[in-house]
Amino acid sequence: MPIEQISVKDKQELEKIVMEEINAIESGLTVVYNNIKIDPKTNLDILAYDSDGRLVVMQLSTTEEDNMFFEGLRCLNYVDTVKPMLKAAHKEAKINENAAPRLILLAPSFSSNLRNVVENTNVVEVDLYEWDYLQIGDKKGLYAHPVFVKQTRPKQIQAEKETQKQAKKAEKKEKPHHETPKKQEETAHEPPTEVVIPPKEMAPVEQKKQDKEQEKKKSIFSL
Numbered sequence: 001m002p003i004e005q006i007s008v009k010d011k012q013e014l015e016k017i018v019m020e021e022i023n024a025i026e027s028g029l030t031v032v033y034n035n036i037k038i039d040p041k042t043n044l045d046i047l048a049y050d051s052d053g054r055l056v057v058m059q060l061s062t063t064e065e066d067n068m069f070f071e072g073l074r075c076l077n078y079v080d081t082v083k084p085m086l087k088a089a090h091k092e093a094k095i096n097e098n099a100a101p102r103l104i105l106l107a108p109s110f111s112s113n114l115r116n117v118v119e120n121t122n123v124v125e126v127d128l129y130e131w132d133y134l135q136i137g138d139k140k141g142l143y144a145h146p147v148f149v150k151q152t153r154p155k156q157i158q159a160e161k162e163t164q165k166q167a168k169k170a171e172k173k174e175k176p177h178h179e180t181p182k183k184q185e186e187t188a189h190e191p192p193t194e195v196v197i198p199p200k201e202m203a204p205v206e207q208k209k210q211d212k213e214q215e216k217k218k219s220i221f222s223l
């Protein structure tokens with residue numbers, strides 16, 4: 001089956017595709033707004049929320065563009081200030097206003113410079129996805145694959161890791177208390193030390209007999 005890569009050079013066209021196929025990027029995303037003017041130089045491309053009610057800012061590009069990261073940061077700051085209003089306006093969305101919004105950047109490729117900046121930032125949560133728009137047979141579709149995903153791991157895995165950490169801490173605390181009884185138990189099973197007493201101290205009478213016998217032998221050999 002032939003696979004054809006379809007060129008998408010218009011950002012508005014890409015925005016429309018992403019909104020229609022947003023679950024191709026991440027399952028559970030729901031679009032709230034798109035193409036929001038933040039300031040004279042910045043547009044928020046797509047605002048969504050995830051399955052946990054956390055707000056997600058999505059910035060799109062049809063080319064490799066480093067500036068989209070800084071635009072995304074400005075959008076995050078704006079969204080963070082209007083979370084209560086968004087929750088009030090979209091009660092059915094169950095938006096979690098206590099959680100910090102996160103950022104998804106979607107582009108055909110990313111420069112090594114942008115990737116290094118994103119991978120080393122600890123201030124915000126940023127995910128990088130590279131996209132292709134492909135035609136396979138009679139079907140067209142958006143194909144996005146993660147380049148760098150800094151989302152937290154599933155809650156179940158986090159809980160298991162936390163349980164393991166707690167178990168290790170408990171084991172370390174209990175370990176010194178088990179050492180003393182063990183040593184005592186080992187000492188209890190050790191055979192008693194055999195005390196060796198010099199022959200003279202242990203049997204003085206026998207020693208005198210031996211001395212007399214030696215004197216008799218000497219007297220015999222002297223004859």
